[in-house]
Amino acid sequence: MDDHLWDRRVTIVSMRSLCGKNCESYDHLMSRYSFADSLWNWRGSLLSCHIDTQSSFTILAFERSSWSPQMKDVFLASISFVVCKIKMTGNHxxxxxxxxxxEFQIMKKLDINGHPRRADRIKEVMWYLxxxxxVKCNSDESPLGCPGVAGWAxxxxxxxxxxxxYCTANLGKKIQLLLEFMDAILAIEKA
Known part of the structure; x- marks a missing residue:
């Protein structure tokens, strides 16, 4: 960090790569940087409290006297989480x-542009009469887990x-291989 260089009287001018506006300092990075401010507000909303982000000292000094020792540890862990997130990630x-x-909602709340996955391959499928x-039946089945609760349509x-x-059915708890067989059997039965 540039703070340590300043302490040794080494003058260096740098801009924070995440915001490109201010000289990189610990206080700016942890409390006054807009991305960090969003993370602190989000952490505060999860803990049902307001976290004062004027400086890194006020962030570390914050705790409620009514909190149990476990809750205080959770708050300190959340500070560690935010610090790691700020250092390791960003908009770029x-x-x-x-x-x-x-995940999409959290990223939007933090004003981060999401990068969706690219489609592996888009394949055109022709449906013929x-x-x-x-009578033609287009059917599919889907389990939720393996084995898991499954449905058919x-x-x-x-x-x-x-x-x-159309027809739908709850198939109960099944595995994928069995569902493939049941798909064909149900389509024939219902037709």
Whole structure:
């Protein structure tokens, strides 16, 4: 950090790479930097309190006397978390985000631009009408975990593409391989 160089009378001018505005100092990085301020406010909202971010000292000095020793440790751990996040990440990262709505909401609250994953490969799929007097069933199944609670759905269309109906079913707790077989059996039964 530039603070330590200043203490040794070494003059160096640098800008914080995350905001590009101020000289890099510990207080700026931990308390006055807008990204850090957002993280502290978020941490405060999780702990149902306001954290004074005027300086790094006021952040470290903050604690509630009514807190248990465990809660005080949780607060200190949250300080460590925020400090690590500020040092390790920023708006200029090239890392990709997961496709979860909770992660997206947190990143938007912190004013961070998310980098979604690129699609591995987009493949065009053609759907053809069934032969005359035939019924076509498009079906799929999905478990939640392995084994996990699973569901099935099918859509039925005739030879001119008209919608004939649909069917859904709760399959209970199943594994993926069994679901593939059940998918075919249910489609035949319901047709």
């Amino acid at each position: 990262t090239k890392a990709v985000m997961n496709s979860s709505i909770s 069934p032969k005359e007097n035939w 099918g859509i039925f269309r005739n030879h001119i593409g008209s919608f004939l109906g």
